Amino acid sequence: MTGASDIPVHIRSDQDIVRARQRGRSLAMELGFSEGDATLIATAISELARNIVCYAGKGLITLQTLNSCSRKGIQVRASDRGPGIADVRQALQDGYSTSGSLGIGLPGVRRLMDEFQINSSAGKGTTITVRKWKP
């Protein structure tokens, strides 16, 4: 699902991680999220973008405004055509990492946001979609 309101941020280097989270924060502020929620969203984007750089080398972060009945929200989609995640269930466990990092990535991102969805298959890439709704 792509619309006119989509903001794509190409992720190729660690500089793009900063760019993506800044775009995410300003969109969140525009939508009326609190500073605190904007920080949670920016932090989640930072982690997702870093996963792209670390595991896939390059990919795309797409920011989108959500309008559903009476609620407003923000959606962040991180997609890449990297190696994919062989065992998604394992990757969602605290403390699991294949790159020698802290292993807080995905479970941490899930805690920062309201909704979390992951599609990944080995050899084809990974798409992670997270959403946060305005309270």
Added chain:
Amino acid sequence: MEVPVLKQGEVLIATFQAALSDADLKSLRSNLIAQVVKLRSRGVIVDVTAMDVMDSFASRTLREIAQMIRLRGAETVIVGIQPDVAFAMVQLGLTLEGVVTALDLEEGLAYLTNKFKNIA
């Protein structure tokens, strides 16, 4: 973006900007340890007041900096973690365990001064 490092007596003060990339953090790590060795500093304060996001990489790098500097016999204090940033860090499971933190620059300097007095 370079992180400015100031020398104040026996203490080095590094002030983070909002938008630090991983490369900036890595260069700060090597720059700080080099300065601590060169200037024989006894304390380091890392001021993160302006930092917009403290993610897993930033937090790990800060912990590494503190550990390296401790091995040199000096002490590191992280100051100025904003409430929103602290909340996000806890949600992510980043606790900066083993690293001294203080409210702001003033408190950080007071902590180090007190520490130096007790050792001397």
